[in-house]
Every structure is written in C-alpha cells, then in structure tokens.
Amino acid sequence: MAGGAPRSEKRSHVSPALRAGRIGLIAVSISFLGLLLLAPLGAVLSQAFAEGVRVFLESFKNPDTISAIKLTLLTAAIVVPVNTLFGIAAAWAIAKFEFKGKSLLITLIDLPFAISPVIAGLVFVMLFGAHGWWGQWLQDNDIQVIFAVPGIVLATMFVTFPYVARELIPLMQQQGSEEEEAAITLGASAWTTFLRVTLPKIRWGLIYGVILCNARAMGEFGAVSVVSGHIRGLTTTMPLQVEILYNEYLFVAAFAVASVLALLAMVTLVIKTFVEWRADRRTG
C-alpha cells in the first residue's frame, strides 16, 4: 500500500543526475536494438524492392521458388501437427502425474534446443545416409530419406520438437488438475474432460507454442541444409532457396523470398504479443 503514492511522487522529484541516467540508458537500449534488429529488417525490405515492385513480384514466378514455397508449406503441414500432438501428450503426462524420472524426461525433451542445427541434420545422415546405420538396408529397398523430402521433414521435426511441450508443461503444472479431477469424478469420459475442461484452459499457451513451432519449422536452415542436398525444385525449402539465389548474386530475388520469411516472423511476433496480452488480462 505504501508503494503506490510515494512512487509517483518520487518520480517528479527525481534528481537531474538520475533523470539524465535514465534517459541515457533508454537511449543506449533503443540505439542498440535499432542497429541490431531494425537495420537488418530494413535492409531486407530495401533490397527486395530495390528495383521496384514489378521486379519484386517477378521473383515469385521462378518455378524453383514456387516449388520451394510448396515444400516449406508441406513440411510445416506435417511437422507442426505431429509436434503439437506430442507436446500435448508430453505436457499431460508430465503435468498431471507424479512419476520417477520426470526431471530427466523434461531435460531430454529440451535437448534439441541445446544442439547445433547442423548436428541435428548430421544425426539423420548418420542414421539414414548411404554410410549410416540403416543406409544399406534403405538402399536395398530403394527408399531415399537423405537428400529427399523425408529427411527434410525429420530434421525439421527434430529442431522444432520441444516448442509446444515447452509452452504447455509449465502452464499446465501451474494450473493444477482439480477441475479435471472433478470432471472425471462426475463421470465425464477422458476425451470429454480433455476437450471441455483442459483445452479451453490451455488454449492461449497452445496457440503460442504452435505459432513458434511453425515459425521455426518454416525458417529452419542449418539442419535442413545438411540433409537436403540442395536439389533445385525438389529438395529446397524457402530458406535454402534464399541461399541459392544469394550465392548466384540474384539479390533482388533472394531478398524477395527473404522478405516473405521476415513477414512470417513479424506476424508471429504480433500473434505472440496478442496472446501474451490476453493471458495478462486473464490473470491480472
């Protein structure tokens, strides 16, 4: 209670030195972020439109770019639902029950966050590649994983594996399970309890996890680059297409594709901010 009134009073009585310090720190923050975050973002846009809107739009008529966009959408359409399902299952097991080895399980789920994307791609080469564990068997049965779409999907799934679980576990732990227990006691089936009780409670956290997972799935570069083989029109995703165009000095086209990915990032941030705002309003 004592904190409220004196604080606002204090603000007007702040000494000039402290005020200068405050303005100085804010200025340092904003210029640091401006230089580090806004300058690159501005560079993407200005390069993409360097030769006008027509040339920008023209870049999307390239058939390789079109197939890269399709492959990126396909990959995300497979990876995001699977990892969402996994995240919900993992969060349910971890948040609703007490069992031995739980903290080890949480650490293992976080593992892909700690591993370099290049290693994430490398491990699949070691498993499915021509010289890998199962390479010979796959070759004999004429199944291609590495340098093909399945490899890209697996590597993307690996790097985005923890996103949904990461968001849901602390949220569901904090919410407790009294309401679910009440529903079950009153005779609701497991499925009804999940759909009618749990899902509405975790809705915003779930959306947040899913959009972060999606952003990473569409934007992953390192892991996908290792397993893709860069076969044009077949195994290049949008980030790889950016690299190919850039290395061919087709800067406008490279930055045009990059600007679409940057737009995706901005939309992700907007949804994230909105979700946080909703969550704040409910708790606060």
Place this chain on the structure above:
Amino acid sequence: MTGASWFRQSSILPGFGLTLGFTTFFLSALVLLPLAALVFKTTSMTWAEFIDTVLDERALASYRLSFGAAFIAACINAFFGFIVAWSLVRYEFPGRRLVDALIDLPFALPTAVSGIALAAVFSPTGWLGVKLQQYLGLQVAYTWVGVVVALILIGLPFVVRSVQPALVEAQRDLEEAAETLGAGPFTVFRRIILPAVLPALVTGFTMAFARGVGEYGSVVFISGNLPLKTEITPLLIVIKLEQFDYNGAAALGFTMLLVSFLMLLVINLAQSWSRRRYVRADN
C-alpha cells in the same frame, strides 16, 4: 482405477500410460535414436583417427573462432542485454511495448534471413559497412568481427528474457532502504541489484553462448568462410559431409555434442542456484 506403484503416485486422472508411452516412444525414435547413431559412428573410429580429426589444425582454428566469437558476443549481450532489460522493466517510455515485442525478433526470424540481412548491412558496400570502414577502418563482413555481430543478434533475446523476470521480482524496498541509508547509485547496483539478478544473468549468458557456438545460418553469409580464418565449427562439419568424410563429420559433431551437454549442465546448475536464492530471499 489405477493404483499407486513404486513408479508413480496414484491419480484418478486417465491417460497416463497412453501419453507417457507416446512421449517416450516419440522422444526415443526422433531424438535419442539418431543421436545414438552419431555416437555409434564415432565409436567405430580408432582413437588415433578420432584425435587426428578433432585436433587437426583446421578444426582447432574453427573451435577458436566458434568459442571465442560466441564468448565475446555473449559478454556484449550480457552488458547491453542487462541495460535493455533494465530499461524495459524499470522505465516507462513511449514505444516500450513495441520494443519489448521486438526483442524476440531473432527467435522468430529465420537464420538465413538474418544472415543475408546482416551481410547486406555490414558488407563493404552496405550502408553501415561503408561508414565503419571509412571512419574506424573496421571491416566487419568477412572477418571474425562479422561472426561476433551475427552471434550478438542471435543471443540477445536469451539474456533479456532471462534478466527481465529477475528484475521484476527483485526487491525494490531493499534498494530504497539502501538509498535512504545514503548509498549512491553505484553502491546500490553493486551490492543490491547485481547480486539479485546475477544467477539470471549467468543463465542468459550461458544460453546465448551455447546457442552461439552451434549457430550456422546467420553466420555463414557474413563470415566469408576462409579456412583457418573465418570458418566456424558447424561449417567445417558441413564441408566434411560435402567431401563425403563421414567419420570426420561424426567426430567433430560428437565433440560439439559433448560441449552442448556440458553447457546444458551449467545452465541447470545456474538455474537451481537462482531458485535457491529466491527461496532464501522469500524467507
């Protein structure tokens, strides 16, 4: 009804077997099995082969760059990240919410996009690159400095997002008490604020460092990729794969994996250290 066992406490909620079974199966198949394949490939090498690969001159130069640049970038991020977190938590200014939302941009932006964007800004013909060259004689792109710049961008959110909650929870009344007792701003900072946020700062620093060591996409466009000079370890792995040197790639990958585990351990220790501190502060 499921009863209690040595393995788990009883609960009336359903779905334990199904969800835990699916979780462990999926985790094992997608993450643990491929990691085991990498370890298996490495153990099939002889010791001499392994040592020759991981202590090769080019590999050593790449560790120096990857770890050195990640360390410098994490230090710079710890300093500026703290100032940014402080400004966002303690001060009210126009556009604060927008700035706060922008902090996560490096998480959301695909690394290849930040890579070519930084290369465009800092290249000798880029608008900032030209000025830095002209006035400071500093070339950023295609040198180790460029690697540091890319890793600062990638690591920033880790520091800010770790320090922010610690600053929110820090006890303001202690600071005010110290000020009332005549402590100057620097004493308050050194004796009250810094001890309270240090565990969070260490966590953020380690996370930024760990991410920086493994980063690939945002670095390869700005670093120039000269062997022995501006070649990071992840790139060396990619190069070995392209040359079909699977053993070499596996050995380097295994080494980096060990380092990641080590850093994961440090992060966990720092986090439990900070939890103990909070518990003590609450009493």
